[in-house]
Structure formats: structure tokens, C-alpha cells
Amino acid sequence: MNELNSAHPVAVITGASRGLGKSLAQYFLDKDYVVVGCSRGEGTIEHKNYQHYKVDVGNEAEVRSWVRNVKNTHNKVDLLICNAGLVRSALLLSMTPSDEMESIVRTNYIGVFYVLREISKVMALRGSGRIITISSTMTLLHEEGTAVYSATKAAVTETTKVLAKELAPRGITCNVIAPAMMLTDSSESLSKGGDWQKRMLEKQIFPRLIETEEICHIADFFASPKSSAITGQVIYIGMVA
Helix, strand or coil: CCCCCCCCCEEEEECCCCHHHHHHHHHHHHCCCEEEEEECCCCCCCCCCEEEEECCCCCHHHHHHHHHHHHHHHCCCCEEEECCCCCCCCCCHHHCCHHHHHHHHHHHHHHHHHHHHHHHHHHHHHCCEEEEEECCCHHHHCCCCCHHHHHHHHHHHHHHHHHHHHHHHHCEEEEEEEECCECCHHHHHHHCCCCHHHHHHHHCCCCCCECHHHHHHHHHHHHCHHHCCCCCCEEEECCCC
8 A cells, every 4th residue: 555645634435446435535536635445345446545445334343443543544534425335126114124124224324323433533533524424315205115225314314413413512514415316336226127217217306317426516515614614414416305
């Protein structure tokens, strides 16, 4: 691993090996950040200011060890984006196996909780920081077959709002980005063999897939020094709340 320039702002991004997480990592690298990414697999970004860890965010011990290494290496975290999450084939609640439910909850909510808890401690020591969590417009639709997924995203939103109040005295902001359907491996998988994607797009105010660049733009807004009084907010992309 190349030596990273700790004089740069440091962004931590979960689920950074593909999809939205990878796009966010590349975006903030272009903005002259040092980016620390994680995923369950190997990293896919080659850059002098990028560092990747293999972490299961649903494993408390792994998250603690990872964050400790980040703190020891950089002594700070300026921006956290909790992006890692699972999207699985839609099943009615009565047909959802318990192991499927537990897997989604562990990654989509418990993992976010662990990362928020550990990174917020690092930020609190410095009295500054920006936290962004990724939710979903599915929380507005109450669509059949998404009970578990939507519940986890609603929990992420509520937790972020509560954390915003807890961390405001420390100069830390916490906000939520809730995009409508994006073109990812998960959405492509869900749309195979049916009209699920078409039905979801018809429910959006703009019936098109959301580009990752649009989400990066909102993340940049929340991360800006000029957004220091904006906290506890949810920006829905492609949907009216």
C-alpha cells in the first residue's frame, strides 16, 4: 500500500468495491480526499490515496478493528458514507425465510449501527465531521415484497436523525440520501424475469433510473464546509415525500 497523505480530508465509505460505493469513492478521490473503503471482498480501485479493507460490517469485532486501524493510520475521519447494503429478490413477508430476513437486517441496519457508533467516536474527539447514510425511496412506497428491506432503510433514516441531535453539540452533521431506483447489479437482478423495474419506475416522479453521479452531487453538498448547519435531513431523489 502506498503511503497516504493524511493532510488531505479523509472519507470512509462502506461497500466501496462496486456500484454506488465505488462511484462515491472515485468521486471523492477526484475531490482530493484520502478515501478508506471497505467491502466483504477485495478492493477494485487503484489510486495512491485509496485504501481498502475486507470487512463484514455486520460483524462487530471486525468493524471495531477496522475503525481502530483507520484512526491509528489517519488520526481522523472527516466524512463517513454508510453505503453498504443488500437488495434481494422481493418476497412476500409470509414467504421470507428467517435466515434471509436476518441477513438483510444484519447488513442493512446492524452493520450501519456498528459503523456509525465507532466512526462517530473518532469524529467526536476532533469536534467535527460529516455523516451520510444511504436509505431508499422504497420507504415511501410500501411495496409488496419489500417489508424487510424497507424496514431496514426506515431504521437507518430514523437512527440518522436521532444521531444528528446527539452529535450536533460536537459539530458533526448527519444526513440521509434516499435515492429511487438506480442501475446496479441488484436492480438488474430484481428486474429479471418480470416487470418489477418497470412498475417501480412508473411510481417515481421522474420515471427513469437514477445516475450515481446525481447521488455523488448530493453527498458533496452534505460534505461541504458550507453545509455545517444542515443536519437531520433526508433528500429523496426521484420521489416526492
